[in-house]
Amino acid sequence: MESFDKFYRIFQKTLQNLYPEPKELENIFFLLTTHIFQCDKITILLRLSRKEQIDFVTYDKLIKKLWELKKNRPIQYVIGHTYFFGMKFIVNEKVFIPRQETEELVYWILQDYKKNFHHHHDAYIQVFDIGTGSGCISISLKKKKPEIVNIHAIDFDQEVLDIAKKNAKLHNVKISLKNMDILKEEIDPLIKRNKNYVHIIVSNPPYVKLSEKKILHPNILQYEPYKALFVPDETPLIFYQSISFWIKKRLTGIVYIYFEINQFIYLDIINFLKKMGFLNIEIRKDLQGFFRMVRAVYYAK
Known part of the structure; x- marks a missing residue:
């Protein structure tokens, strides 16, 4: 088992050179985690603050998506959707x-x-x-x-x-x-x-x-x-x-x-x-x- 805050640190370290703007990097983090955990941003923030554990299967998914991001693949393609006018749109x-x-x-x-x-x-x-x-x-x-x-x-x-x-x-x-x-x-x-x-x-x-x-x-x-x-x-x-x-x-x-x-x-x-x-x-x-x-x-x- 790995913790939320550990994944957050790895995420930041892996992508900070590709996305030097902190707000953009934070946004990508929340887009990825809310997609994987099928929850809202507040839930992710709570799990981070509590240093909750992530099961191995989910953690493996997160790491695989992180490596896609490291190869410059846009987050919208990584998670398969984006938002436009407040609506969800499938993209590839x-x-x-x-x-x-x-x-x-x-x-x-x-x-x-x-x-x-x-x-x-x-x-x-x-x-x-x-x-x-x-x-x-x-x-x-x-x-x-x-x-x-x-x-x-x-x-x-x-x-x-x-x-x-x-x-x-x-x-x-x-x-x-x-x-x-x-x-x-x-x-x-x-x-x-x-x-x-x-x-x-x-x-x-x-x-x-x-x-x-x-x-x-x-x-x-x-x-x-x-x-x-x-x-x-x-x-x-x-x-x-x-x-x-x-x-x-x-x-x-x-x-x-x-x-x-x-x-x-x-x-x-x-x-x-x-x-x-x-x-x-x-x-x-x-x-x-x-x-x-x-x-x-x-x-x-």
Whole structure:
């Protein structure tokens, strides 16, 4: 038998060089232990203070997970889930781990929904979540606004959509999951053509330039899906361009776009949207003070 406080000391010593920020390391510790013991943080704190014993089987599990963490594997992949908008989402190396910045993007949509969309009939509102990954954006919108009938979660990878499907089932929501590629303009079959429609296009596409690899944490580079992260240096706006051209060619009615963006090229994105005829362009900073989100409107004929 080993004690809680002994495991805590081993945990700290093993990972302190990888995660020098104490708060981050503490957070990882509690994510791991609450998962293994299926309890809350307060229970773990009590067991630590009492120096309670851990049985050999459980201790072995903890040590194995610790070695995974030592190899830079993100805690979310180690325990198989993460939290987004207060909800649990299944994740693995096939999907990008949902971040707080994307929560802020969803919150922006919900704020606007209250102000701008309430006077539209819900049947005439279509949401396209392009590059859905775990499905966190679509599922959160459906949970918060169940009255939205048409929510389309789109991804080019069927294995990714299988995870989104599991998450939709986990949260008991119905969304439309489609295996399509925006770079090949394959979204057309989903479109309902009507000048009365309001379309909400939301996307957190790949936007990290290959030359920016060096600024990323090793666990992102080693484990998170390459195709969900990177774009060529020569064409960093490729996904925003494809989505915008598709909107101009195929949609009718009012189109609201919400993009998560690369903070280093936000001016390029704004200039591109202006040239494409988007109006009311607004950019927002995330909680860290980086320009991370943009919203614009397009009136499609």
